[in-house]
Amino acid sequence: MSIRIFVTGGTFDKEFNEINGELFFKETNLYELLELGRSQLDVKIETLMMIDSLKMSSDDRNYIINKCKNEKTDRIIITHGTDTMINTAKYVADQNLDKTIVFTGAMIPIDFGSSDGLFNLGSAMGFVQSLSSGVYIAMNGRYFEYDKVQKNIKTGIFESL
Amino acid sequence: MSIRIFVTGGTFDKEFNEINGELFFKETNLYELLELGRSQLDVKIETLMMIDSLKMSSDDRNYIINKCKNEKTDRIIITHGTDTMINTAKYVADQNLDKTIVFTGAMIPIDFGSSDGLFNLGSAMGFVQSLSSGVYIAMNGRYFEYDKVQKNIKTGIFESL
Amino acid sequence: MSIRIFVTGGTFDKEFNEINGELFFKETNLYELLELGRSQLDVKIETLMMIDSLKMSSDDRNYIINKCKNEKTDRIIITHGTDTMINTAKYVADQNLDKTIVFTGAMIPIDFGSSDGLFNLGSAMGFVQSLSSGVYIAMNGRYFEYDKVQKNIKTGIFESL
Amino acid sequence: MSIRIFVTGGTFDKEFNEINGELFFKETNLYELLELGRSQLDVKIETLMMIDSLKMSSDDRNYIINKCKNEKTDRIIITHGTDTMINTAKYVADQNLDKTIVFTGAMIPIDFGSSDGLFNLGSAMGFVQSLSSGVYIAMNGRYFEYDKVQKNIKTGIFESL
Numbered sequence: 274m275s276i277r278i279f280v281t282g283g284t285f286d287k288e289f290n291e292i293n294g295e296l297f298f299k300e301t302n303l304y305e306l307l308e309l310g311r312s313q314l315d316v317k318i319e320t321l322m323m324i325d326s327l328k329m330s331s332d333d334r335n336y337i338i339n340k341c342k343n344e345k346t347d348r349i350i351i352t353h354g355t356d357t358m359i360n361t362a363k364y365v366a367d368q369n370l371d372k373t374i375v376f377t378g379a380m381i382p383i384d385f386g387s388s389d390g391l392f393n394l395g396s397a398m399g400f401v402q403s404l405s406s407g408v409y410i411a412m413n414g415r416y417f418e419y420d421k422v423q424k425n426i427k428t429g430i431f432e433s434l
Numbered sequence: 435m436s437i438r439i440f441v442t443g444g445t446f447d448k449e450f451n452e453i454n455g456e457l458f459f460k461e462t463n464l465y466e467l468l469e470l471g472r473s474q475l476d477v478k479i480e481t482l483m484m485i486d487s488l489k490m491s492s493d494d495r496n497y498i499i500n501k502c503k504n505e506k507t508d509r510i511i512i513t514h515g516t517d518t519m520i521n522t523a524k525y526v527a528d529q530n531l532d533k534t535i536v537f538t539g540a541m542i543p544i545d546f547g548s549s550d551g552l553f554n555l556g557s558a559m560g561f562v563q564s565l566s567s568g569v570y571i572a573m574n575g576r577y578f579e580y581d582k583v584q585k586n587i588k589t590g591i592f593e594s595l
Numbered sequence: 596m597s598i599r600i601f602v603t604g605g606t607f608d609k610e611f612n613e614i615n616g617e618l619f620f621k622e623t624n625l626y627e628l629l630e631l632g633r634s635q636l637d638v639k640i641e642t643l644m645m646i647d648s649l650k651m652s653s654d655d656r657n658y659i660i661n662k663c664k665n666e667k668t669d670r671i672i673i674t675h676g677t678d679t680m681i682n683t684a685k686y687v688a689d690q691n692l693d694k695t696i697v698f699t700g701a702m703i704p705i706d707f708g709s710s711d712g713l714f715n716l717g718s719a720m721g722f723v724q725s726l727s728s729g730v731y732i733a734m735n736g737r738y739f740e741y742d743k744v745q746k747n748i749k750t751g752i753f754e755s756l
Numbered sequence: 757m758s759i760r761i762f763v764t765g766g767t768f769d770k771e772f773n774e775i776n777g778e779l780f781f782k783e784t785n786l787y788e789l790l791e792l793g794r795s796q797l798d799v800k801i802e803t804l805m806m807i808d809s810l811k812m813s814s815d816d817r818n819y820i821i822n823k824c825k826n827e828k829t830d831r832i833i834i835t836h837g838t839d840t841m842i843n844t845a846k847y848v849a850d851q852n853l854d855k856t857i858v859f860t861g862a863m864i865p866i867d868f869g870s871s872d873g874l875f876n877l878g879s880a881m882g883f884v885q886s887l888s889s890g891v892y893i894a895m896n897g898r899y900f901e902y903d904k905v906q907k908n909i910k911t912g913i914f915e916s917l
Binding site: 274306307309310311312313314316380387388389391392393394395396397398399400401402403404411412413414415416429430431432 | 435467468470471472473474475477541548549550552553554555556557558559560561562563564565572573574575576577590591592593
């Protein structure tokens, strides 16, 4: 089974700049995570952008939509900042693509010892291989259909609508 | 959705005894891992045993089978040593239970920085929620039906039969 | 041998706020680090402040000076942001206290897997027990007298003057 | 200041063999640890052997003695299993070399998240640069002269005699 991962940035891939002390984006950590998980799947990773999801423009979202449309693999994971993940999922869902598309992310950057990123990636890998066509959010060990979920901005937890 | 996790030991839960320098079993690390993953699922963990899977007896396997039979939740994850994981899966499958049962484990104990355990647990969580009834192995990011998989003992990788 | 550790913040103790995605100060991680190192020394930790060293005022520095003056233990470690660590060390040195005072910090917060904090703390513990009275900087595995060191702001490395 | 590190194995450098599930020695992790600590010292690492200290023979100890004798740098760290670290230190001390020689090790392998190795290495780096000639044990944040220390075999802690 082939899987495509599109990387868009978000907390997931934030790193620490030791010169100015700020968080920033360098390169995605997805390759290292799949190696750590000893993944043996046919996974192709492509970095579409590396941005905070609060800064994602409609141009950015159109770019993501086009990549999903033109992708030959029908199982796609998109890593994305959690703040606007559900928004982007709705845009993608509007295209009615006959594909299984799973958005995931992290509350803590994966360079931290306490990150939820590896767990979330694992669950997204499970969901993308076994759910039927549709657009989903995979967070907190759960999956949600894109239009039946909200992020609780006080707790950071994704909840059913 | 409710999930039951049965813990049986295996590399997953091996810890380091700093007095005698040997690996041993203390308590399962599953609780910490679900907390790390910010899991919001209704998961109940029960430790059935804490043993190397090479030392698992038929009594042990019968105990696992009975726990699966009597379990009211129909979505079960079993953590298990990788050496005889497939054997135990076959025993369980022979019961023809109408449940989704996913075996998972780790090649490296989760107390090591390089462990695949958190990724495997995440993927097992994904598979157990979305696969139909049956007995499966979740390793290396993939899932296998219990009778279509072998462990390559040279590489440690689970492969399709 | 008794050691006093004064905590002032800095990169060392930065944590990740998973709600707003920013770095912030909560409580010091020094207790956990000494436990991790299985330290058996008589160490007392006191948090004086939790701030970025770029925001340290002369009031803050006077407070640190007074704590050093009034401290009965003559071996003191001060954790401090690296940007103005040398400045504060000079203020403290101007007091000509008959104590061994070692400043240390980190380039990467200790909550990151790639942090230099535990190594730096270990080296500061070594230096504070074995150097004669004076004010020192312990970074990069080295120690420097407070007036013979500069931080290279391009590389983040502490160098001899 | 130049420092020589001689590696002899011990818990410090134990790794996990994911095929047979046992701990074993591969290559030393000292290079990675010094990089993690952003060490800027002139340190040369040489692996003399990779063994459990309980299996160290008198031939092995003579080899260590000769390496210490012939070493031009007069500041030496020796990583060593904790079980017989004090024995080897006595052998080395009998040579009355005019050098500062610091033995250190770890209770937990450095590949574990809970290892004390990086802290111990940091403290050994501090002690070796600032103590006068002699043979020392650096463990638990402390240093001991080689003939004034014992390892408490119940707790694993190094204590003053």
